[in-house]
Amino acid sequence: MATKVVDLRSDTVTKPSEAMRAAMAAADVDDDVLGADPTACRFEAEMARIMGKEAALFVPSGTMANLISVLAHCDARGSEVILGHDSHIHVYEHGGISTLGGVHPRTVPNNPDGTMDVDRIVAAIRSTDGALYYPTTRLICLENTHGNSGGKCLTVEYTDKVGEVAKAHGLKLHIDGARIFNASVALGVPVDRLVRAADSVSICLSKGIGAPVGSVIVGTKAFIHKPKILRKTLGGGMRQVGVLCAAAEVGVRDTVGKLADDHRKAKVLADGLKKIKQFTVDLSSVETNMVFFDMADPRISPAKLCQALKQRNVLAMPTSSKSVRFVVHYQISDSDIQYTLKCIEEAVEEILACDAKSERCSTNGTS
Ligand SMILES: Cc1ncc(COP(=O)(O)O)c(C=O)c1O
Numbered sequence: 001m002a003t004k005v006v007d008l009r010s011d012t013v014t015k016p017s018e019a020m021r022a023a024m025a026a027a028d029v030d031d032d033v034l035g036a037d038p039t040a041c042r043f044e045a046e047m048a049r050i051m052g053k054e055a056a057l058f059v060p061s062g063t064m065a066n067l068i069s070v071l072a073h074c075d076a077r078g079s080e081v082i083l084g085h086d087s088h089i090h091v092y093e094h095g096g097i098s099t100l101g102g103v104h105p106r107t108v109p110n111n112p113d114g115t116m117d118v119d120r121i122v123a124a125i126r127s128t129d130g131a132l133y134y135p136t137t138r139l140i141c142l143e144n145t146h147g148n149s150g151g152k153c154l155t156v157e158y159t160d161k162v163g164e165v166a167k168a169h170g171l172k173l174h175i176d177g178a179r180i181f182n183a184s185v186a187l188g189v190p191v192d193r194l195v196r197a198a199d200s201v202s203i204c205l206s207k208g209i210g211a212p213v214g215s216v217i218v219g220t221k222a223f224i225h226k227p228k229i230l231r232k233t234l235g236g237g238m239r240q241v242g243v244l245c246a247a248a249e250v251g252v253r254d255t256v257g258k259l260a261d262d263h264r265k266a267k268v269l270a271d272g273l274k275k276i277k278q279f280t281v282d283l284s285s286v287e288t289n290m291v292f293f294d295m296a297d298p299r300i301s302p303a304k305l306c307q308a309l310k311q312r313n314v315l316a317m318p319t320s321s322k323s324v325r326f327v328v329h330y331q332i333s334d335s336d337i338q339y340t341l342k343c344i345e346e347a348v349e350e351i352l353a354c355d356a357k358s359e360r361c362s363t364n365g366t367s
């Protein structure tokens, strides 16, 4: 029997459910590049409806969804996008908007809650009277929930405010909504209301929603025409993609309703960590499915802890030289959470005992 692994590295690690696999096998498909795949068309129409936008486009990944969205809005040479210094687009997408799209990033500091100060966004907008020197600001990007801040939610009030700034300055607003459903559930705000101010949104199907592959870009019908061309340009035009959309349909139907439980389990995990004195965790920062915690004992490093947990079939990821991240998803059970906490306690004991032993060895002069 396969060893049970509690995989808390990310919510991207879920395996397709039996219902997803059955839907994939039974999917009615055709050539999506020719616009003929019935399952893709049905799914895209449903996602547009859910998100309150006119149109939607299925793409292979969240990275490609963000890249295509930025390039579609910034389709003139010398364009600049305002985005968070700690945003996924800026930190984890290989600078694709610049290296592939020629778009210049203008970063604004992300606050601990994932927002960027509105006055700093306004200050970052290039004035047109500096045209000889300045790129042209065309786009503002937000990220909701904000991954590197621990899955924090951007409120609808904040999002609307940034939308007003964009409109007042003739700019567009894109939301990296990889986990927008987590934000919607945690805030208790309908997802279409949460993104109303945005001109485009990218939504990951392969995270909390649990689909094996894909993201969706939503926006106006006129806007989506450009992403469709850019998707093909980037090699993302796929043929019988209904096989993948069928799984995503099941995820949207079955898994969005489980996100609140992911958030509850994350809080249980954080509460358990709080009781272990070798770690520090800010319970108020656990708003959705992510738990970031810091090492409070110099004898315990993120790498040592993750290694010791891995030996107990619990997987996690260091996020810095002093912190570790757990990401909960619907394939993590309550007993998995309790098992993880037990393994953490054992791992701490093991690391400290090993450290004490090596300490005794070094004071005794034996190596
Ligand atoms: C906030 C955010 N945006 C975009 C992405 C990119 O998605 P993908 O991994 O599908 O390229 C991720 C992570 O995967 C993410 O966490």
Ligand SMILES: C[C@@H](O)[C@H](N)C(=O)O
Residues within 6 Å of the ligand: 009, 010, 011, 012, 092, 147
């Ligand atoms: C690391 C990042 O690319 C991924 N989106 C995650 O959160 O796991």
